[in-house]
Amino acid sequence: MSVSDFVRQQLHQRLEQHRIVVWYDSDRAFADFIQSFQADSCVVVSTVESILNSRRQAEAVYRQMNEPDDLAKAGLNLLIYVPRKRGIIEDEKRQDPFEVFAWAGVAFGDKEAEQLESLARQAIPERTIEITRLFAQGSPTLSMLDRLQFHHRSPLLLEALGTDSPSEAIALVLCLDEKSQRIDSVKGCLKEFLPLLATEIGFKPLLKAKSWTEIRKQLGQYVLFNEFALDLPCELPQSFSALPRAEASHELVIFAVCDRMRDSSDLRSGYVQLAVQVENQLQLSNLTENLAQLGTRDTFPFAEKRYLHQVLEYVQQDNLADAQRILTQRRHSIWNNHLERGNIWMIVERCVTFLATSNAVEDLSKKSLQSMSLRQIISAYAPPDRWGWAELDRHQRLFEQGATAYAGDGGEIESLVEFCRRRYLEVALAIQDRFLNCVQKEGWFPEGVLRQTQVFDQYVAPLLEQNNNKVAFFLADSLRFEMGRDLAEALEQLGEVETLPVASVLPTTTPCGMAALMPNADGTLRLVESDGELIPVLGERKLEESRHRMRLLQEKYGDRFKDIEPEDILSKKVNALGKQLASVDLLVVRTKDPDRIAESIGNMKARKYLSDVVSEMVNTIRRLSTIGFTHFVISADHGHVLVDEIPLGDVIPKPKGEWLKTKRRSLLGQFISGESPNTIIFKTEQVGIQGDAQDLCVAKGFKVFQQVEGYFHEGISLQEAIVPLVILRSQGKITTQSKPNIFLRYKFNYFANKVINLRVCYEYLLPEPIQVRIEAYDGSTIKAKRVGEATDCDARDERTGEIILQPNQEISVPILLESDDISCSKIELRAIDPQTGVIWAKLELENRLLD
Known part of the structure; x- marks a missing residue:
């Protein structure tokens, strides 16, 4: 050009x-x-x-x-x-x-x-x-510079490689064996190439090198070592004094060669092999241990671990600015393409972001926390704008999500993750103590905050009184306020979105919270004893289970009503779904209960689901928008506390009482004796509970009455008792776009590991990114089951789980196979339109997990 x-x-x-x-x-x-x-x-x-x-x-x-x-x-x-x-x-x-x-x-x-x-x-x-x-000698004109394009100094090199550009030629022969062989096959090419190498990068082969094969090895070492040396901000160790060095005037071409090798998908694999080989030959990792500082270029893999160590040192020194500077520099490192190393850097970056957030929240809360009222604390936690104290919970969830998904031994970053966990408790519990004190003084519900029992009557029922409104009401289980914020941000492209904090009913359990979201619940919801249990009741109607609540809505709205789960929406084709829901004006979408997931498939997968539920709801809402739903109201029964494990001493004894409801974080019934510094006894009328119980006993801090995993609710905390209300007015039916050119490739036609490092490219003329879901299925038919999905990487939107593809850039996307027993002979990797579920691209791989 x-x-x-x-x-x-x-x-x-x-x-x-x-x-x-x-x-x-x-x-x-x-x-x-x-x-x-x-x-x-x-x-x-x-x-x-x-x-x-x-x-x-x-x-x-x-x-x-x-x-x-x-x-x-x-x-x-x-x-x-x-x-x-x-x-x-x-x-x-x-x-x-x-x-x-x-x-x-x-x-x-x-x-x-x-x-x-x-x-x-x-x-x-x-x-x-x-x-x-030319510029050093004078002021060349544009036409003079244009003529450089047509000046071929090395016709034999041009014949052999298709280019006589020095940087391009060097990159090709170092990374591609078939190109390198052309140097020998074109007579006279090597003789022409050597003077060019001497002029452009100062390379002269040692006398003992007689063949092109030997010269090529020397050239590779020369180019990579000199990029490293020229980039170094300090003196090289004497150990390397005998190695040939390039002059500063050769820096531009050497840097251009290495950039070309690292940045090109066709050369990258060859570069990695060459860099590892040269690093080992020169023993760079050992011989550079005492260097005070490395350069910024990405020449050798040993520098990646050195920089990681530097980031961890900066964190220990509370120097988060320099830690973030290195993280930014290293974000697109070629060495992060290795899945395990990339995951480590992702977790570290999330930890550093969390620590910066924890500092900001602590600084703000320390200034005024002790003088704040209950309403002021809630406003600071969940303000109308984006940033509030709930960001502490968000970034804690994200680093925990990364740590949970990480499959390595975690030795390098274990101390950092543990430090972040301690830091979360330190900051969150300081706020929690004041929050509980305010509830003791002022009671519950907080003045000026929307009550959970008002949600249906104020935000769902009025929509159903208007003609042509199709309303989807999401009853989300265990959705913290910060997750609602993420959901709202992900929905902004669909229409006008509003997010409000809602004060949940107490105790923060699923039966109570879901009953509170029913029609006419405000002022009428009671907890009534039945067979030794306390169950939620509206009027005389028991609403203990989901089927009871759905029957109430069915009776009120008749054929206009239907309830469904997200997988039933996402698994159907758009046309079939549209026909099924054509006459429905009120669609209640029920998400899964993380408590039941933990019981059936384990706490780790339950915690993963808590992060995935936002992306599942986004995909569900998009699909419903596609078939004409106009209004979406999303709320939750309660939030949750998420910690790695219950600290020693935080499992406390229950006070003596006749407790009708015994939960992990609270007891409901009649208190007799045994109040301790670790509990608070509320009269039920003080905290908005009507019914047959006299007292509510709550564990302070994040303490529990029974040994549990690190996910729980049922207590009184901002994390458990302040839930989101997300209201979306859709812009109308989403029009489906034409099929984009997306290409999936893998280095083999089979997989032998539960992590598949997929390469994805999106070709498009305009600079407009698109978002896709990338998932693995146990076959190619419509009945195939999902067995894996894209896991954390730079291109993954942490709110929706979707992959953001930039035009004409190939990226690496790790696919994590979730099932422990994949018995199918082949899997199909799919790039899917998140709005319609249409498959845009697919790749079939043979299963060799059992080989």
Whole structure:
């Protein structure tokens, strides 16, 4: 590509994205170029001759773009060429008559990367040395630089490799055996190649190297070692003094070679093998142990562990800014593509983010916590805007999710994860103590906060009184407020979303919370003794189980009502689902109970489900939007506390009493004696409980009355008793998009491990990302069951679990097979449209797990 073509491409991209481009060219390097520049629907205004006339012309075009007298002019773009330097300070910008257009669109040419020398290097990186030389000697013109593209210095190299670009040729022969063999097969090519290597990177083979095979080994070591050395901010150890060194003038080409090898999917595998080999040959890990600092480039794998150690040291020093700086630098490291290493870095980044959040929450809460009322604490925990104390819970959930999913031994980061767990309890319990004190003084429900018993009557029933409304009411189990925030953010593209905090009924159990979400519950919900148990009752109607609650809604709304679970929605084709729910105006969607999941398949999977439930609800809501549901109301029975394990001493004895309901965090009945510093005894009327119980005994802090796993509820805490209400007014039926070009590939046609490192690429001309679900199924039929899904990686949206694909970029996506017993002969990996469930791409792999 010529420099002119490259600049033309850059302008087209900016015009397409911003519509208005102001091009500052103080050196007038592009004065001739601008006279012939053309683009579809683009008006070019040159300010060379008259600033005043140009300003008037630009204003006229701008008016046509926004208030066209001809519809054809509504799609106009505007390019303004200004042969002057852009102002830096505000006074200079105010005096520039074209700055306002740059503000409305984008400026070009005011950054170093957008000036002629840098643009030339980007256009033809293989000519970097010559470009640098030309600018050092004078001021080359654009036409002179364009001619570099057509100058072939090495015709035999061009014949052998298809390129005579030094950086491209070196990268190809080092990473691809078939390309390397062409050096020998084209007569005279090696003789032509060696002087080029000497000129461009300073490489000269040792005398003992007689064959191209031997020279290639030396070349690989030379290139990688010198990238490492040139990038080093300190002196190399004397151990390496005998190795050939490149001059500083060779740095650009050597860096370009290594970037090409690491950044290209066709060369990356060869680079990894070469880097590991050179690192071992030179014993770099051992011989660089005493280096005070490494460079920032990604040459060798040993640096990855060194940087990880540095991050952990910074965390120990409470230097989170420098820890985050390294995490940002290393986020796209080639060595993170290895699943286990990538997972470790992901967990560390989540831990660092959590610690920064814990510091912020602690700083804010310490200033005013002890003087805050109950309502003020809830407002600080769940404010109308995005950031509140609930963010502490969110980031704790995310690092715990990563730690739970991690399959390695965790030795490197175990202490960091444990430190974060202790830190969570330290900050959360300080707030919890004050919160409980306020409940003791003020009672429950908190004044000015929406009651759980008001949700249906205020936010669901009115919608059903209006014609043509199709309402989906989600009864989510164990949804913390922060999870509702994540859900709301993920739904913003579908319409107008609002999130409110809701004060749940006490105790925070599923039967009580779900009953509170029924019609006419406010003021009428009671707990009544029946056969030695306390059960929720509305009027005379027992609502102990889900079937009782659904029957109540069925009787009230008749054929307009139906209840369903998310998997029943997601497993059906859109057309069939639309027919099934065509006459339904109130659809109640019931999520799974994490308590029952823990009992049947274990606590680890229950904890995983708590993180996955948000993505499941997003997918369900999208599917329902597709078939015409207009309103969505999402709330929960209660929240939950999530810790790794119950600390020693936090399992406390129950006070003596006639307890009708005995739960992990609370007791309901009649207190007799034995109150301790670890419990609070409330009169039931003090905390909004009507019925046959006189007293509610609650464990303080996050203590429990019985040994349990690290997930629990039933007590009184912000995490358990403040749940979200998410209200979505959908924009209407979602239109399905045409099938995108998505490609899935794996290094083998079989899998022999429960983790499959899938490569995914999305091809598209425009710079618009898309989101997909990537899942594994135990066959290719419609009845195939899901056996795995994409797990944590950079491209995964942590709220929805979907993979974000950027156009024309191949990424690595780890697929975790969930089942311990996959007996099918093959699995099918699928890229799925999250809105409709349509399969966009698939890849079949043979099962060799048992081999």
